[in-house]
Amino acid sequence: MSAATRNEDMSDDIGTRLKLVRQIFGLTQRELARRAGVTNGAISLIEQNRVSPSISSLKKILDGIPLSLADFFTLNFTSSDNVFFTADELTEIVYDPAISMRMVGRKVKGRMLQMLRETYQPGADTGDAMLRHEGEECGIIVSGCLAVTVGVEEKVLQPGDAYYFRSDIPHRFRNPGTEPCVLISANSPPSF
Template sequence: MSDDSLDPVAVALGSDIRGLRKTKGLTLAELAELTGRSVGFLSQIERGLKKPSVGTLQSLGDALGLGIGWFLQGTEGGATTAERTVVVRRNQRRRLSYTGLSSTDYLGMQDWLVSPDLNANHGLVVTTYEPGASTGDDLNGHEGEESGMVLSGTIVLDLGDERYTLETGDSFHFDSAIPHRYSNPGKEPASTIMALVPMALRYGHAHSGDNDDNA
């Protein structure tokens, strides 16, 4: 089957599923065991040769810690397959949320994936912070690198023993292994855009929410 004859929706879904599986560090065999589907069937889905049913998407979502909306959001908007791999329209951004965190972690924050998918070794994320929002009470480190810029408002970056107050237009870069924390101490909302390397480490427990044109 030539690439031209493939269903563009199936190709987009397959690309998403492959990226998410790799993000979770799962092999096809492990994903097959979790979903009750065969390795061959899942391989065909990832290559865009088969379009998964709603039931299969639900099983995949459960296995990957996602809502089914993640997959559906990635195929909306009428964009061509080629465009989906390059461009994310404002109304096609996918919201990231988290499982397995404490009630205070990421409270008042919202992350939006502005990269086409999770297949790349790095990704762009726009984060909005309500007044008083933070990534949690504690500083945490992990493998990778983080670079970003404050788009609006004021953000405090606690990095190791240092504290940096960042205003609109200020940018930053650091080794993510250094324990860190982001917060918005002000009375106005704030936002950042960040490049994270690798994406898998921050979003290993991510799942999608709804699109929001105001993000």
């Protein structure tokens, strides 16, 4: 029931929601209308919230996507606000003065992924008290070089190189070079 109040606002704006869903699935009003067996005009009116469609109409339209009524009302389709981010919109995370981290997207609980843009200054090191946490992580080097230790293996990665390992295996990052190292990494689930 907590979901009820949380999702209640969705019910008021079927139009925007339908439009968003339609666009997510890459359909035009006419194409969706053709698949659903309704007219494009009907979809236009619904998306403008100028009419409140009947269940049967909405069902027919969703069948053309296809998407169930339950999913239509339940799923949390992200608005474009949460899709695209400029570089300076990435939230900065203070971890170590020599290590800059910027996270892609907003911190929303329930997410399974966390992407970071990390910058390691020369000599920066996560320390020999190896990191360990739940989940998996991966990354790719953008510039500079990075020494990555996973378990007993260590390798110095160059730009373009990448890694992927289970996060419960002790791991460590270090910049052995003379220029900053930039990499893009991802965690699942978010480690902080």
